[in-house]
Amino acid sequence: MKDTTDIRCTYSGDRDEVLVAYLYDDIEPASRASFDAHLAACRRCQDELAALRGVRSQLGKWAPPEPMFATSHQPPAASHWWNAIPAWAQVAAALLFLGVAAGIANLDVRYNNEGLTVRTGWSKSAAASGVAQDTSAAKTTSPASPVSAVSELAPWRADLAALEQQLRREFRASVVPGTARPLNASIGVSDADLLRRVRTMIDESERRQQSELALRVAGALRDVNVQRNADLVRINQTLGLFQQDMGVAVLQNKRKVDYLVERVSQIK
């Protein structure tokens, strides 16, 4: 580009200040209009403005290295992907998750004479189902402690029952006539509350399932140890009997040999 610094600029005010204010568009409208008029006729200002815009463009390439903050946080909740999913779908997913997790939580590990057996809630025997049905019947006849009766056998059922009741209450509350809240606000608040509760329940359910799994693993280990000890005792007994039998056989053989030796000596 040809150097235009020797071209005379006729701007009457403080040219440098106005030029930089114009460059950053941080200028009073009157000054802008005045400089616009000047700019149309001043080659030197045109060139310098273009050059400084080029410098600004270069400056835009300078980015600091990405920081690794110790205080790095999760993005705000509003940007979570699950916010794009309708509340009913989230509730359905939560129910599905609870169901699958419940099946896993009913893991049944046994070690006995038949060997190691692993079963989940889905493969429980009909008898177990019968017990559950009986319990459900008991639930309907004794409303005083419905959840606790169920939770003794399958804690996750209590969560499902509570969730169902919660959903029913929410649903009833949302269709109560005469509620004057705006629709959007009503939906927003109840959805947020509902989701928070569902997440809380899922968390609690997970914790309970982990405890239950730990208990079951501990129980399985205890069973294994008991069975192992029993096997050892049995092996010892068998080995003892075997040794005893061996001893008797050896003694009998010795007697036979002695008898034969005695007979042979008599014949001689």
Place this chain on the structure above:
Amino acid sequence: MTWTDEELVARSISGDADSFNELILRWERPIYALAYRQIGREEDARDVCQETFLRAYRALGGFRGQAKFSSWLYRIALNLCRDWVRRERRTPVVQAPDDVDLLDLAATREPSESIEELVARKDLSRSVERAMKRLPDEQRTAIILKEYHGLTFQEIADLVGCPLSTVKTRLYQGLTVLRRELARDGAAAR
């Protein structure tokens, strides 16, 4: 609901720690970027950033809202940067490795960018860093606050404590020096 900075400050003063966390989330990157461009060392810039929020938290009760919270925060950060330069007795350093490691660079490559474009972009970035390092402190600060943080001339004047016209002059002079330095460095300002 989105709170303004000043509302978050008020809530922080009344004991809501989450509000101050929100302020940190909102401003840690700009403050870090300001510190990095001022002193040129990533680790020290992070320290300055943390110290800025620590001091802000301690002095929160004294924030009267006469200025924007961001301006107040910038002032703390700029003072810390100035202290850093004085304490270290050195000019701001911009870490520009001589060798270009293509593997390292490739990790920062944008999807549509070729290796040649990436190298050119990095070269240009380093040229800008070197040119900025050669500027006097006042000019560099004015350019950083205007160019990268979008402050008005008046806000910069309030922040650094000088007349409005001085800010404009510093910017003009700084940009003129940069234009020359970039042209000399091969990244000619177009």
